[in-house]
Amino acid sequence: MLARQRQELILEEIRRTGAVQVHALVVRLGVSDMTIRRDLDVLAKRGLVEKVYGGATTAVGRANREPGFEGKSVRSLPQKEAISAYAAALIRPGTAIGISAGTTTSTFARFLDTVPELTVVTNSIRVADVLRAGGRPDRTVVLTGGVRTLSDALVGPVAVRALRSLHLDMVFLSVHGMAEGPGFTTPNINESETDRALIEAGRKLVVIADHTKWGVVGISTVAALEEADVLITDDGLPADAVTVLRERVGELVVAQALPEVEELAEAEA
Structure with a gap:
């Protein structure tokens, strides 16, 4: 050939x-x-x-084009693993948390097996599947319902109405892009509305996004940078971005890639 x-x-x-x-x-x-x-x-x-x-x-496409879930899930995997480990360490036993749809949050869900008596509300079918596979009898998983998108997110008025009736301790948000002006963005307008409802249901917002999201701008803003109580990213973030984010978000956490995952990445590169 x-x-x-x-x-x-x-x-x-x-x-x-x-x-x-x-x-x-x-x-x-x-x-x-x-x-x-x-x-x-x-x-x-x-x-x-x-x-x-x-x-x-x-x-990577335009502001209104969202790559497929399988394609996104293999991007920056060592960084997503590191970010997820840091994010999971923030959760106390017995709390109620919200998790948005996304490849980073799907990775993050795998790190929650060590947290006892956890209640999780999510609009992500994939996140719910990961959590249910864990099999913890002391865990409650609530799936919002709604219209299913190509990335297995549940969006629309049903999802928004469900979220507006809830009160969560923390919300973990995955984003398509983040930039100084537009803030945290998504290429899906319907998903943006649902994410905003999820944010409003929580007392604390934790954004989990690897460095490749910096400078990427989706068509719809989910939240301003200042709305993030914590942003967890990785050490690939440019220095100028670190400066901007330290001034704008509540707390910036820069995670180091997990050694065993990084070694695997290098072996396969």
């Missing part, structure tokens, strides 16, 4: 699923690891894909 044919097949798969992994392409196309990585380099230089460790995802 010619290189151009391989690259067209790779691009078609990424457009269909949102992401590809190098080892899966090696098996499917019957070529070496290095050949696949060269193909991904070519596609990335053309702006058609975005390389991540172990594979590639769809290229």
Whole structure:
């Protein structure tokens, strides 16, 4: 198979699923690891894909375009793991928390198994599935209901009405982008309204977002930077962004990537 044919097949798969992994392409196309990585380099230089460790995802789109969940979930995974560990440490046993939809919050949900007597309200089907899989009998999981989006978020008037009747100790928010002017944003207007209702239900807002979200602006603002009581991000954040965020958010926490996850990322890169 010619290189151009391989690259067209790779691009078609990424457009269909949102992401590809190098080892899966090696098996499917019957070529070496290095050949696949060269193909991904070519596609990335053309702006058609975005390389991540172990594979590639769809290229970042415009303000109103949201990448698929599977594509987003493999981006910045070591950073998401580190952010999630820090965020989970903020939760006291017996509290009621809200968790928004998103790949970072889906990762975060896996870190909650050690917190006893927890009540979680979420509009994310994936977050709810992770929490239910944990099997803790002392955990209560409340799924808001609503209209399902492509990213498995439940949005719309049903979700908003449910959230406005609740009172939560903390809300953990995942965002599509964050920037000095627009604040925390999303490419989905319906999801933005639901996220705002979730924020209003909580006494404390914790935003969890890796450094790649800085400078990204979605079509709709969810919250101003000043509304975040805590923002947990990672050490890839540019120095100028750190300066802005320290002045604007209540508390900025910069997490170090977990060593074992970072080593795995380097091995697969």
